[in-house]
Amino acid sequence: MTVLPSGVKLWAIGREGSWYKVTLCQALDGWIGASNIRELDAGVTLDTARLTDMSVSAQDDVTRVLFYLTDRVPFRIRQSVFPAQLKVDLFRCAAAQEAIHQFPGTVAVRPLPPQQLASDWAEITLDLTNAHQTGYRAYFSSSGHLIVDIKGPFASASVAGKRVAIDPGHGGPDSGAVGPTGLCEKDANLAISMALRQELLSAGAEVFMTRERDVAVGPGGSRGAELEARVAASKAAKADLFISVHNNAVGSGNAAKAYGTETYYWTPMSYLPAVTIQEAVVAALGTRDRFVGWQRFYVMRETDCPRVLVECAFVSNPQEEQKLRAPLFLHQASRGIFEGIRAYFAAAVQPPSVTPAVPQIELLPTPLVGPKG
Ligand SMILES: [Zn+2]
Known part of the structure; x- marks a missing residue:
């Protein structure tokens, strides 16, 4: 289902031989080899974590998406080529964030607002403007936040330098x-x-x-x-x-x-x-x-x-x-x-990226209301 970095906390709900059955969220179970896990002390509780903030920043040679989390939750990233997207599933997690901070030089990666697919499953779609993806890496920072580093497009069409x-x-x-x-x-x-x-x-x-x-x-x-x-x-x-x-x-x-x-x-x-x-x-x-x-x-x-x-x-x-x-x-x-x-x-390789058209939005002085007021 997914490859998890070390330090992720999972609920085990059963064991068969050398495999643990674990829950990612209420809707999804998985299996993990016993040699890859360490049992926590009895009495440890795992509450639903919160996604409190997101940022997108330009690092040396990657665009970094940082998910501020209150715990190291299990996650899965689904890549799509058409359209160019990464869908990040945060399990045992509820989105409670107020804002997305998009810093300069990061137009290649546009996060959409989180979708709460279930009470303990938040999905964040990252729209990518580069048609050809060249790789990404997901891991936890030392403070327990999820980092997704997304590589940019190749600089040239040539084998030279690759x-x-x-x-x-x-x-x-x-x-x-x-x-x-x-x-x-x-x-x-x-x-x-x-x-x-x-x-x-x-x-x-x-x-x-x-x-x-x-x-x-x-x-x-x-x-x-x-x-x-x-x-x-x-x-x-x-x-x-x-x-x-x-x-x-x-x-x-x-x-x-x-x-x-x-x-x-x-x-x-x-x-x-x-x-x-x-x-x-x-x-x-x-x-x-x-x-x-x-x-x-x-x-x-x-x-x-x-x-x-x-x-x-x-x-x-x-x-x-x-x-x-x-x-x-x-x-x-x-x-x-x-x-x-x-x-x-x-x-x-692709031509220099074109800034995608952004729809013009007029801010209204009063909150929007529906037809029934
Ligand atoms: Zn072989």
């Missing part, structure tokens, strides 16, 4: 899929990723790699810990685009039938690069255009930048496994991803 994070899937003890003649997915992923890195560097981009050798990224242990380490490393890179490079597999019964290219995204802003990368990889490799998929992979849930996962070809398919052994094919795959990235940055 920061790209590349995540070669699997590595070290995790071989990924293994082909019928023993090709390990992790090796193909790394070869494609290293060639992609070179393409991007040559075009003037800054590149961050989660791994550059045949190693695990995390400290070892569970698959979840490994993926968490990749997410943490890629977030620290402050990338404009994150791409996880994989190759696909199915069970041996379907190995001959399944072949081709797939690209996945999760956040709505990631749809555009998923499409441009899918198209360019298929064009470069001549593979079957299977689909662009919406799926909640671990490394793609973060909202700091558009995040895409590409499955170039099927390691499990005998023909495609042989292709993935050929250096030329691996290079063409990297070339395809690079062209897709280039097409994305070109499409995502």
